[in-house]
Amino acid sequence: MTNMQFLQGNEACTLAGIAAGARFFAGYPISPATEIAELSAKLLPRHDGIYIQMEDEIASIAAVIGASLGGMKAFTATSGPGFSLMQENIGFAVMAEVPCVIINVQRFGPSTGIATQPGQGDIMTARWGTHSDHSIVALAPASVQECFDLTVEAFNLAERFRTPVIVLTDATIAHLRETVSIPDTVKTVQRARPSGPVENYRPYAPAANQVPVMPNYGDDYILRVTGLVHDEAGYSSADPEVAGTLVNRLINKIEKYTDELPEPEYAGPDRPETVIISYGISARAALSAARRAKQQGRSMGVIRLRTIWPFPEKFITDICRSAARVLVVEMNKGQLLREVRAAGITEAYGLNRTDTRVIMPEEILEGGVLLE
Amino acid sequence: MNNLKEIDQYLAHKKLPHMWCPGCGNGVILKHLLLGLAVLGIPREKAVLASGIGCSGRAGDYVNFHRFQGTHGRTLAFATGIHLSNPELTVVCLMGDGDCGAIGLNHLLHAARRNINITAIVANNLNYGMTGGQYSPSTPEDSLTSTSRQGKTGAALDLCRLAAEAGANYVARSTVYHVREMHKYILEALNTRGFSMVELLTPCPTYYGRYNKIGDAVQMLEMFKEKAIPLNKFQNMEESEQQNHFWRGVLVRKNNPDFYTRYRQKEAVQ
Ligand SMILES: Cc1ncc(C[n+]2csc(CCOP(=O)(O)OP(=O)(O)O)c2C)c(N)n1
Ligand code: SF4
Numbered sequence: 164m165t166n167m168q169f170l171q172g173n174e175a176c177t178l179a180g181i182a183a184g185a186r187f188f189a190g191y192p193i194s195p196a197t198e199i200a201e202l203s204a205k206l207l208p209r210h211d212g213i214y215i216q217m218e219d220e221i222a223s224i225a226a227v228i229g230a231s232l233g234g235m236k237a238f239t240a241t242s243g244p245g246f247s248l249m250q251e252n253i254g255f256a257v258m259a260e261v262p263c264v265i266i267n268v269q270r271f272g273p274s275t276g277i278a279t280q281p282g283q284g285d286i287m288t289a290r291w292g293t294h295s296d297h298s299i300v301a302l303a304p305a306s307v308q309e310c311f312d313l314t315v316e317a318f319n320l321a322e323r324f325r326t327p328v329i330v331l332t333d334a335t336i337a338h339l340r341e342t343v344s345i346p347d348t349v350k351t352v353q354r355a356r357p358s359g360p361v362e363n364y365r366p367y368a369p370a371a372n373q374v375p376v377m378p379n380y381g382d383d384y385i386l387r388v389t390g391l392v393h394d395e396a397g398y399s400s401a402d403p404e405v406a407g408t409l410v411n412r413l414i415n416k417i418e419k420y421t422d423e424l425p426e427p428e429y430a431g432p433d434r435p436e437t438v439i440i441s442y443g444i445s446a447r448a449a450l451s452a453a454r455r456a457k458q459q460g461r462s463m464g465v466i467r468l469r470t471i472w473p474f475p476e477k478f479i480t481d482i483c484r485s486a487a488r489v490l491v492v493e494m495n496k497g498q499l500l501r502e503v504r505a506a507g508i509t510e511a512y513g514l515n516r517t518d519t520r521v522i523m524p525e526e527i528l529e530g531g532v533l534l535e
Numbered sequence: 536m537n538n539l540k541e542i543d544q545y546l547a548h549k550k551l552p553h554m555w556c557p558g559c560g561n562g563v564i565l566k567h568l569l570l571g572l573a574v575l576g577i578p579r580e581k582a583v584l585a586s587g588i589g590c591s592g593r594a595g596d597y598v599n600f601h602r603f604q605g606t607h608g609r610t611l612a613f614a615t616g617i618h619l620s621n622p623e624l625t626v627v628c629l630m631g632d633g634d635c636g637a638i639g640l641n642h643l644l645h646a647a648r649r650n651i652n653i654t655a656i657v658a659n660n661l662n663y664g665m666t667g668g669q670y671s672p673s674t675p676e677d678s679l680t681s682t683s684r685q686g687k688t689g690a691a692l693d694l695c696r697l698a699a700e701a702g703a704n705y706v707a708r709s710t711v712y713h714v715r716e717m718h719k720y721i722l723e724a725l726n727t728r729g730f731s732m733v734e735l736l737t738p739c740p741t742y743y744g745r746y747n748k749i750g751d752a753v754q755m756l757e758m759f760k761e762k763a764i765p766l767n768k769f770q771n772m773e774e775s776e777q778q779n780h781f782w783r784g785v786l787v788r789k790n791n792p793d794f795y796t797r798y799r800q801k802e803a804v805q
Contacts (some may be wrong), residue, residue, distance in 0.1 A: 229618060
């Protein structure tokens with residue numbers, strides 16, 4: 164059974180979190196993400212969950228990580244300035260392999276920017292905002308329905324991979340109202356739990372899929388967690404062998420399993436002359452532009468990324484191989500464009516807007532024509 | 536009370552000897568923290584030691600029960616999540632004075648304000664040990680450190696008074712020299728529902744002791760014996776005299792309901 168609701172993106176993200184099993188939210192108010200905190204504060208107690216407003220975003224993500232280790236699915240929501248503050252602890256969650264979800268409602272500009280206006284400027288912050296080598300999962304919904312679906316997916320991936328997952332929405336989708344179909348129950352993934360003798364349990368010994376199974380604090384299986392390089396028993400180590408193996412595993416446990424992540428969607432002819440690559444709010448304009456291009460008899464296809472990180476390189480290169488033109492449409496100065504070019508599509512062009520206005524289908528059509 | 540047998544169950548024997556310098560007070564603090572758990576009969580599975588980043592934070596490597604070590608300064612914020620998700624756990628945070636009083640001070644104030652049911656133990660060695668003896672907020676004025684060769688500018692911060700003012704249920708301070716008192720305070724803190732804090736002055740002979748020509752660990756303990764005086768005596772001192780002393784004693788003992796209890800009560804009313 165499903166029921167139809169008329170929701171804002173922020174509401175859909177919150178309902179999705181709770182549907183996916185989240186019972187803990189820690190946050191700090193910030194536009195345009197605040198409604199997620201407000202709705203969590205209202206709803207979580209009804210599910211025996213907890214909402215806590217922390218003293219800043221550093222503490223918010225810290226509390227989320229702590230709660231996840233205590234056995235609750237946990238999330239936070241923020242926007243640019245808060246997302247910057249969270250970076251050190253997001254890296255900790257990567258290193259310590261703590262499932263959690265961070266919803267980053269992107270707003271415009273560096274620093275305080277314009278709090279109420281949209282942007283897609285945090286693509287690289289999501290990828291490289293925390294220091295040193297790591298892999299990260301980031302999803303980008305393009306509709307209110309997808310705010311729901313991909314937030315559920317984010318929780319499932321966090322549990323599956325034992326890693327933080329970032330949901331990148333933006334100020335427009337966050338406050339857009341659309342009809343969403345909310346199923347009575349959603350498919351949820353629970354983290355793999357240890358079994359067998361308690362004495363031999365090693366909290367960071369990887370299972371076959373490279374992800375260690377995880378108890379809670381309070382279980383008989385003893386959980387040793389540190390952000391220092393650690394051995395499989397969870398004790399800190401400065402051994403080069405241990406360090407190298409750990410960092411490789413943290414990356415491989417995600418990068419070797421990308422077929423489990425939401426695939427891009429492709430809409431268009433089999434061998435498009437022009438390929439538009441886009442995501443989030445901008446992808447809606449791209450899809451609309453492609454529909455009009457079709458009416459005009461032009462050959463235009465749209466790749467809409469749902470997973471931004473890890474970058475779905477193969478999917479994109481496969482479709483772009485035969486294309487004459489590739490246009491990356493995004494509300495930043497070409498952050499994903501760099502990735503597309505790095506994937507070998509060196510002739511890709513960017514269609515970018517960084518003045519708070521969302522990109523319109525006409526601009527994309529014109530951009531396509533100019534290239535033709 | 537000094538029976539090492541009692542703390543056996545909590546120690547990761549394979550990981551010993553520890554990495555702390557000879558004469559460092561961190562081992563003594565860890566021992567009494569574990570003794571506290573033992574005396575209260577807290578089973579291994581129901582205790583979490585959350586430690587900071589610093590010399591004292593390494594304590595986590597020497598225990599064989601649930602252990603957490605997050606990022607520098609954020610221990611209390613992480614621990615807030617651990618506690619709220621699993622309120623039956625005994626969560627003990629062990630932090631250095633830099634960790635808790637500089638980068639993490641905000642979290643100390645708010646953990647105390649919320650009266651979160653956590654015990655914080657602050658190992659105050661009067662400087663940053665791990666990074667080589669720089670001054671911290673609790674370094675006494677005029678002390679020599681690697682970043683204050685002419686003497687530290689600015690008075691020492693009293694973390695206990697801040698925590699008390701912010702709303703902690705239990706706040707006490709002692710030193711590694713005053714072992715019995717330290718033991719008692721740790722027990723009282725662990726027995727407190729709500730936020731409890733014990734600050735322990737502890738020798739760092741390698742840096743603070745050496746820079747300030749106090750001497751070895753024994754002489755540092757002598758200094759604590761002499762300069763750490765009971766709270767009521769301290770309060771009757773002139774301010775100028777206070778600056779050359781540390782107080783010890785129990786600053787606050789209250790029984791206000793903790794955050795989790797109040798939060799759940801509110802919901803029941805809804
Ligand atoms: C964000 C961040 N800044 C700085 C450091 C470097 N650092 C590690 S330990 C430490 C201070 C340790 O002093 P204290 O907390 O008093 O503990 P002690 O080593 O004296 O026990 C610092 C500054 C760090 N790890 N992380
Ligand atoms: S540097 Fe100081 S605090 Fe650190 S282990 Fe040595 S004596 Fe202890």
